[in-house]
Amino acid sequence: MYSIEPVPLPHDGPADISLWRVDFAFDASLADTAFTALSDDERVRAKSFRRQDDALRFASVRAALREQLARRLGIAADAVRFTSDANRRPHLADFNALDFNVSHAGAHGLVAMSPERRVGVDVEHHSDKFDWHSIASLTLDASEAAWIEQLDAARQVAAFYDAWVAKEALVKATGVGITRGLQHLTVLPRDSTQVTLRNPIPEDMREMAARWIAAPDGYSACVAWSATTFA
Template sequence: MYSIEPVPLPHEGPSDIFLWRVDFAFDASLDGAAFKSLSDDERARARNFRRHEDALRFASVRVVLREQLARHLGMAAHAIRFASDANHRPHLADSTALDFNVSHAGAHGLIAMSPKRRVGVDIEHHSDKFDWHSIAALTLDASEAAWIERLDIEQQLAAFYEAWVAKEALVKTTGVGITRGLQHLTVLPRDNAEVTLRNEIPDDMREIAARWIAAPEGYSACVAWSTKTFAG
């Protein structure tokens, strides 16, 4: 019988952050027992995807999210209820006990969860057909674009994706992001696993930290969190 087994991921962030990778099996059927905890709304949303792979990504991550939330809350996975805030960020409908965030790309998904702080996560699949120059103005500070250009051609795409996942994880942690756009966050050059915000730091990023995390070959990933906890 098919089951979805999340992979716990080590990281060097706060110990209250739990992180899992979800590996997708695209030959799985959404009618299988592994997806029994999905709500009717989630099943309808999955059916609205045109591609089975996209439906499978959404459903698999949501099943694991339900299971992990249920384990921490001591309740049944199918009983978990979700809501969205004004910025369409999902949260628990009946509790503020846990914050979570998800991302998926290619054959993998990521889930971050914490009972003490806001979290954000992003994973991206490196596409050799993608021209990073085409969206550089929307995603990179001019100094970052210039730094990437100085790299060997085979290193440029990976560097772009590293910047992208870091900025996405940071913005997803705030819940509202920055109104000026990703290009006004500067995270390159990368010195180590710790994401360092360079140049001017926007006000909504002053209590946010992040680290790049190990990802499967051909992927980049990052987890971010608020340095201020719910308790203050």
């Protein structure tokens, strides 16, 4: 039987943020006991995916999230209830002071959680067939695109994904996102694990921080958080 065992991940962010990696088994079945805690709505959503791999990505991350939340809350995993805010960002229906965020791509997912602040996370699988130029205008500041162009071809793809995951994690952590688009955030050049917002910083990003985190080969990942706490 398939069991989901999230791997705790180290990071350089605040100690109240917990982070886990979920590794997918694509030969699993949604009928496995690992998915027992999923709600009827979650099962319907999982079955709505056309590809079985996508269904397993969603179901595995949601099952792992339920288990970690249940441990924090002291309740059964199937008793965890979710709702969404006006921006369709999921949150707990019955508890306020516990924020979470998830992401998945390829063979891995991420779960981030904090009882003190908003969190955002993103992981992306590098694709050698992907031409980053095709969406550069939608995701990169002009200075970032110029900086990537100076790199050798082998490093360009990784640099693009580094920018992508950092911006997505930051936007997800705000809870409302940046209305002007990802290209209005500037996070490159990268010179450490710390994400440095460059150029004029949008108002909704001034209380945010982020760190790139270690990811499996061929992946980029980042975790972001709000500087202010719930208290």
